[in-house]
Amino acid sequence: MPIFDTQSRDQLRKMYLDAWRKHREGVPMEPLEAQIADVVALHPEYQAALERSDDVLDRDYTPESGQSNPFLHMGLHLAVRDQIATDRPPGMRAAFEALAARTGTPHDAEHQIIECLAEALWEAQRAGRPPDEQAYLRRVQGLAGLRIR
Template identity: 50%
Template sequence: MFNPTRDQARQFFLDTWARRQGTQPLSQMETLALNIIGRHPEYQALLDQGDRALTREYPPELGETNPFLHMSLHLAIEEQLAIDQPPGIRAAFEAQRAKLGDEHEALHRMLDCLGEIIWRAQRDRQPPDGAAYIACVRQGLDD
């Protein structure tokens, strides 16, 4: 999925969840998405709502986490780790996972960093800072 709209990204997760018990094989991206959904049972009821889930808003000022954004960031991180992009991100993640002893918690720390880096890049109208991203993921390793 290259630069999907909000609705296309949401529909991808809805379709993947709907196909989980089907007989058709899943694409590699769908398999990754299904694994992410499996790690987040709190989102599965939403995905069961189908088209009703497409229009729901998740205003951050109300403290709501957007499950579609959360799962999309997980998907982006899976791709980053697979190709080690930015260079060194896989080693930073592995170090954090080893320290925490919990892969999912390490992924969530990485997700928080990615969200922050994307927000800064948008705010500053600059490309994302890969070095700052890696430094954020590595934060707390020396404690």
């Protein structure tokens, strides 16, 4: 989703707020807005905050605050969904389908994949290199109970 590369933090957060508002009002949405609204709908714990836009636009979510960053979490859902749709890395779609069958719901499977993605991103950032897509895929395949190549 290249649109995210050119947006500031505030612009990205506003996209979430606007998409959720449009969803609640039942007005037409762009495809990306519909994807965002779908992810928000799966997270009732974030909905009230998104409806109080003044509270979340400027808030810094730090580990010390004890609150997870809803925008990061939902953004990781969108990233995982994009990976599944494009089958990148190759094998991701099959691993997701197997994991969803194992966990019982696509949403639960996405949450497990998000943990793997966050770990891969953290490792890459710490090492100052791009994420290792194959190591990431092997983690997801392992969760899904697939034979790891």
